[in-house]
Amino acid sequence: MEKDRIILPVSGFSLADTLDCGQCFRWEEQEDHSFQAVVGKQMARVFQQGDDLIVESKDADEEFWKNYFDLNTDYGMIQEKLSFNKPLRTAMEYTSGIRILNQEPWETLCSFIISQNNNIPRIKGIISRLCENFGEELGEGGYTFPTAERMAELSLEELAPLRAGFRGKYLLDAARKVVSGEVDFARIRESSLEEGQEELRKIYGVGAKVADCVLLFGFHKLDAFPIDTWIKKVLAEYYPNGFPKRAKKYAGVAQQYLFHYIRYYKD
């Protein structure tokens, strides 16, 4: 199999933190510390060497990967705007290499439906089985993420091998409403945070937190602020008077810094 290799210049970037901060679930770290995943219809391998990010994939497209890793966004500026706040400064000392990926909305929606009341290792397992059972096989042991069209024709019994528990019915409702156009991704992309939340919450099993994760990680709305169990603890401990309005425009980025910091670096 012929592979392209592209080299993307990066600055202040951490591939490991970006891929292991809970925003994505399919990248697998290899023995040599590179990461592999199927993105779109291609298996990709990525690794970082200092200020070079190397991507290996068939028909690798430079613009696609620049956008995927969000290399066109000025994170130095964002971090400057968040640095007025002490807890954020502390978190950013450890997590400033994180970038908010530009992931497929449908995959992101399913992933965060699966994430609810669940732990990350098991989330990864369910998503992996979803792809193996209903995605397209690429060879090299890789499978694409199944389309909404494919999933809309499945029954709850056919979803049983996923062992997704009560989340199975949520996935089917999501697929049905996305395929019918009742939930319109194109409209969400153009709309405000509030309208996007409203649109996504039409899906049975999608509440405020999952909707915000999809808007942040799938639609790159950096003002979306998902509040999960970890962030609840952060808010109670460091922000008893509420999260500062000054951080509102990039609250999602701030959220991700805090989330990754308390889970991996604190103590």
Add this chain to the structure above:
DNA sequence: AGCCAGGACAAGT
């Protein structure tokens, strides 16, 4: 072994 996990929903105050 038992607690809990990147929640949502319905039913109860």
Add this chain to the structure above:
DNA sequence: ACTTGTCATGGC
């Protein structure tokens, strides 16, 4: 408007 029980499953 808040609080609580329930929902499948399995990682640790």
